[in-house]
Amino acid sequence: MVNDDDNTSVKVALRIRPQNAREKAQQCRICTSVTPGEPQVTIGSDKSFTFDFVFDQPTAQNTIYEAIAEKLVEGTFDGYNATVLAYGQTGSGKTYTMGTAYDAAGTLPEFDLGIIPRAAQHIFNGIMERKLRAKEQGRVEPIFDISVQFVELYNEDIIDLLSEDRNTQANIKIGENVEKGEIYLKGVHSQTVKSPLDILNVLKNGALNRTTAATNMNQQSSRSHAIFTISMKQQRMAPIDIPTSAENGVSESAPTTPTESELEVLTAKFHFVDLAGSERLKRTGATGDRAKEGISINCGLLALGNVISALGGAQGKVSHVPYRDSKLTRLLQDSLGGNSRTLMIACASPSDVDFVETLNTLNYANRAKNIKNKVVANQDKTSKIVGELRGRIAALEAELNEYKQGKRIIGEDGQETLNDQYHENIFLQSEVNRLRTRVKALQETAEVLRGRNVTLQVELSRLTSAGLIPSGGDENANPMNGDANDHDPIASTIRNYLEEIENLKTQLIEAHATSDELRKQISKMKSQFGVGLISNSSSVFNSPVAAGGGGLVGYSSTTAVIKAAKEEIEREKKKIVEELDDEATTVEDEMNEDEVLDEDETMHDEDEEDSEDEQENDTKERDRICNDLATLQEEISIKEQLVIQLEQSEARLAQVRRDYERKLAELSQRISSTESERDRILADINAKSTNSKATEEKVKVVKEEYERKINTMRKEFSKLQALEREHERMRNQQSRQQNELKKYQHEIQEMKKNKVELMKQLKEENKRVKELERTNAKRLAGMEKESRQKDNRIRMLESRDRQREEFMKRKTEEYNNKLKQQNNGRPANARLRSSNMATQNSVMRNQQNRTVTRNTLNATFNVSQTPNRRGPLRDLINQSKVLTYSPVKAKKRWNAIEKGITRYIVQRQTLDTMTEEMNRQLAERESIRQEIQKLENNFYEVPLPGIEERYVIQEELKSVNEKLRYVEDQIERVQKEFVTVEESGMKLY
Numbered sequence: 001m002v003n004d005d006d007n008t009s010v011k012v013a014l015r016i017r018p019q020n021a022r023e024k025a026q027q028c029r030i031c032t033s034v035t036p037g038e039p040q041v042t043i044g045s046d047k048s049f050t051f052d053f054v055f056d057q058p059t060a061q062n063t064i065y066e067a068i069a070e071k072l073v074e075g076t077f078d079g080y081n082a083t084v085l086a087y088g089q090t091g092s093g094k095t096y097t098m099g100t101a102y103d104a105a106g107t108l109p110e111f112d113l114g115i116i117p118r119a120a121q122h123i124f125n126g127i128m129e130r131k132l133r134a135k136e137q138g139r140v141e142p143i144f145d146i147s148v149q150f151v152e153l154y155n156e157d158i159i160d161l162l163s164e165d166r167n168t169q170a171n172i173k174i175g176e177n178v179e180k181g182e183i184y185l186k187g188v189h190s191q192t193v194k195s196p197l198d199i200l201n202v203l204k205n206g207a208l209n210r211t212t213a214a215t216n217m218n219q220q221s222s223r224s225h226a227i228f229t230i231s232m233k234q235q236r237m238a239p240i241d242i243p244t245s246a247e248n249g250v251s252e253s254a255p256t257t258p259t260e261s262e263l264e265v266l267t268a269k270f271h272f273v274d275l276a277g278s279e280r281l282k283r284t285g286a287t288g289d290r291a292k293e294g295i296s297i298n299c300g301l302l303a304l305g306n307v308i309s310a311l312g313g314a315q316g317k318v319s320h321v322p323y324r325d326s327k328l329t330r331l332l333q334d335s336l337g338g339n340s341r342t343l344m345i346a347c348a349s350p351s352d353v354d355f356v357e358t359l360n361t362l363n364y365a366n367r368a369k370n371i372k373n374k375v376v377a378n379q380d381k382t383s384k385i386v387g388e389l390r391g392r393i394a395a396l397e398a399e400l401n402e403y404k405q406g407k408r409i410i411g412e413d414g415q416e417t418l419n420d421q422y423h424e425n426i427f428l429q430s431e432v433n434r435l436r437t438r439v440k441a442l443q444e445t446a447e448v449l450r451g452r453n454v455t456l457q458v459e460l461s462r463l464t465s466a467g468l469i470p471s472g473g474d475e476n477a478n479p480m481n482g483d484a485n486d487h488d489p490i491a492s493t494i495r496n497y498l499e500e501i502e503n504l505k506t507q508l509i510e511a512h513a514t515s516d517e518l519r520k521q522i523s524k525m526k527s528q529f530g531v532g533l534i535s536n537s538s539s540v541f542n543s544p545v546a547a548g549g550g551g552l553v554g555y556s557s558t559t560a561v562i563k564a565a566k567e568e569i570e571r572e573k574k575k576i577v578e579e580l581d582d583e584a585t586t587v588e589d590e591m592n593e594d595e596v597l598d599e600d601e602t603m604h605d606e607d608e609e610d611s612e613d614e615q616e617n618d619t620k621e622r623d624r625i626c627n628d629l630a631t632l633q634e635e636i637s638i639k640e641q642l643v644i645q646l647e648q649s650e651a652r653l654a655q656v657r658r659d660y661e662r663k664l665a666e667l668s669q670r671i672s673s674t675e676s677e678r679d680r681i682l683a684d685i686n687a688k689s690t691n692s693k694a695t696e697e698k699v700k701v702v703k704e705e706y707e708r709k710i711n712t713m714r715k716e717f718s719k720l721q722a723l724e725r726e727h728e729r730m731r732n733q734q735s736r737q738q739n740e741l742k743k744y745q746h747e748i749q750e751m752k753k754n755k756v757e758l759m760k761q762l763k764e765e766n767k768r769v770k771e772l773e774r775t776n777a778k779r780l781a782g783m784e785k786e787s788r789q790k791d792n793r794i795r796m797l798e799s800r801d802r803q804r805e806e807f808m809k810r811k812t813e814e815y816n817n818k819l820k821q822q823n824n825g826r827p828a829n830a831r832l833r834s835s836n837m838a839t840q841n842s843v844m845r846n847q848q849n850r851t852v853t854r855n856t857l858n859a860t861f862n863v864s865q866t867p868n869r870r871g872p873l874r875d876l877i878n879q880s881k882v883l884t885y886s887p888v889k890a891k892k893r894w895n896a897i898e899k900g901i902t903r904y905i906v907q908r909q910t911l912d913t914m915t916e917e918m919n920r921q922l923a924e925r926e927s928i929r930q931e932i933q934k935l936e937n938n939f940y941e942v943p944l945p946g947i948e949e950r951y952v953i954q955e956e957l958k959s960v961n962e963k964l965r966y967v968e969d970q971i972e973r974v975q976k977e978f979v980t981v982e983e984s985g986m987k988l989y
């Protein structure tokens, strides 16, 4: 059971908390603004971010829950894992939003309850609802097992918050179920819960054990990452789809009816992750243990940032994700890029004092948007297997039916073939049916003729008794009688004419009878199978109606055959196109993979040659298979053309048939009118037979007239005959075409076999390629490990380098001096420019120092760097990477790396200096505010100061307020410049 949106992106929500009392007291400005009606936030004056959800300051807890968490909790009832992750600086509201610090004593008002307590309530309400529904519907009630775990990650140690025994903590291990792609904790207590209150008690007890401490920024700051997990196991009776059996066995596409139900076991895990604050160490003013905690927190979050970057990298191509770099990322492995619906809530402060932290949070969250997870419901294996087996049984039953009917047989060579006798049998049966129809028609004709004979006999005896015809068996006197009247031209003409009429009549009756019989058969078939089935079924091709030749049914059957053949071809085409697409994607992926491999293999020449040969062979082989598939596709297109031609000739045939039928009807109409005319004239002649001369005259006229008429009719009749002959010719052609169609179908069958063969080969090829991929991936992982170690060494060297560089201090001093000067009236941009110049100059000077370390770095950095997306330095290294090794290229590459590093350092230094400036200005703003407060107090002091004194205070207040406005403008300006500098260079992570 795969989810519809099984490729689900990690959703990101931003929550901006209201300003706290301290920020209000400091009269901090609000630096964030949310676009109304849009999930968009702007920080500073013009830097905007868009997320899946954005909640501004006044948003209530229940609104947040309903908008983002409710759906995820519902999903756990269908077996989908979920993770909610709160990220942000200290005091930004992570714990408040998640509800991790729940107080079961009930001091927390309902309004303030976070996501976890609400989810607990929701889960148990859901359980009750489902049980009640099952009861009402007379079904077996589902059984639920809910258990919870609560751990914290403190200084890279996993601590079970539900365990009293702190000694067992060392035994906690992270395990992985590779088959399910699931990460779990060994040695962690899992507590079964029976009610929402149980969950809340567990939450409270765990929260009490959690490591918190007061920092500069939050009185109760969480010093660890907390993961609260609710596991749900559900056993329920789920309806199963039973395929209905058709007459010819059970086909795969047969409609299904949900009649039975079977036991289904679903499991799901919901992780609630409350991360520790992401702020810089400096801001919390932490020292000692707090500082150590801070470093550990930042390492974890840095690793998380690297994982997010790797997963959300360019075009979703992920080569290596460093999950194992920290325990936090390892624990969240299945929530990031794995089997879980994941939501990250970025918590932020609106105040300008937290400008830099908020900007960092927004950047971090922005990258998480690109992560794609693969979400699959956790259904137990047994239910899955039962479903698969049921399908298999249906297919086997269908096959068995075909064997029973003799449609399929096993040849002497053990190969399965379609039975010729079966087809012959069906053909003969159709022939018998056709003849049976004809016999019936002839019987009906005979019946009509018999009736007509009786009528004529009666007429004859009537005329004889009336004396109009001589009696005594003198048949010669009867004008309608043949041979004896040869000498009488009128009589012979009339006789011939009558004979012809009789023949035509007989034919007409037979045609009517045949058509009636066929019509009956059609309506019988319609009522038996329904119209759709008749027109679609390919068995109609062999039906008696089709073989019966001519008529509407024959036409519709051939149309059905053509339609079926076209559909078959369409299906084949689609399959081939899909397979070719798949193949193209695989080839493309492999090509890309090859590129990556190529890069790495520049340093492993021997391996490279072998691998290249293998890959070349693989490519050739795949090309060959692709060509074969393309040829097959071409042949099928040709066949398709032929089927179209068949269809056209079929249409022509139908037209001729229609003409023929119409003419026949007209002729029969005219025959009957001529017949009545003849009767009338005969009666006249008989009545006036006394006057022979006049009679002769009249007879002559009548004769001439009739001869003319008969001639015309003969002409028409011969035309009709020509039409009939044409019809016959077309029918022959049609049967030839039907044979051709059969042949084509046989050929398509053969082609299918070939295609199966090709697909097999393709599969084998893919298997081999995968094997190769696995080997390469292993090698790549090894190389990446090596590369990481080298990265660490580089980082170490860089930090030592930086420590040595005293120029930073000098530069800052210079900057501060310049700033002071600028405060006295110099324009802002000039100041920034000079600051940057100073930075550049310092860096230039510093480059000379750096050449010493450069040799060391040179030795450390070799061309074997593997691609990864961890941080800007690694990005630079990857960007400047060249495919083949040469001293010149290596030098160029080194220069590019060095330039990048310099650029990055300059950018970091500028940002750091700007942050310091911002902090200094914030501090200045604070002192101005205090000064204002003091002046205001003096102004309203009791007893009130004198007028003069108050005037002086007022003047002072004016100038201090102006100063405040100036400082605030400065803060805004630096914030703007900060965003610009940050955007201009590499990203901070």
Ligand SMILES: Nc1ncnc2c1ncn2[C@@H]1O[C@H](COP(=O)(O)OP(=O)(O)OP(=O)(O)O)[C@@H](O)[C@H]1O
Residues within 6 Å of the ligand: 016, 017, 018, 020, 088, 089, 090, 091, 092, 093, 094, 095, 096, 097, 218, 220, 221, 222, 223, 275, 276, 277, 278, 347
């Ligand atoms: N949306 C909000 N509405 C009202 N108060 C809030 C909101 N968000 C946070 N707060 C308050 O702000 C203070 C700090 O919040 P909280 O402890 O949740 O921050 P945190 O991000 O978890 O910090 P840390 O990382 O240090 O643990 C708390 O007193 C909390 O009640």
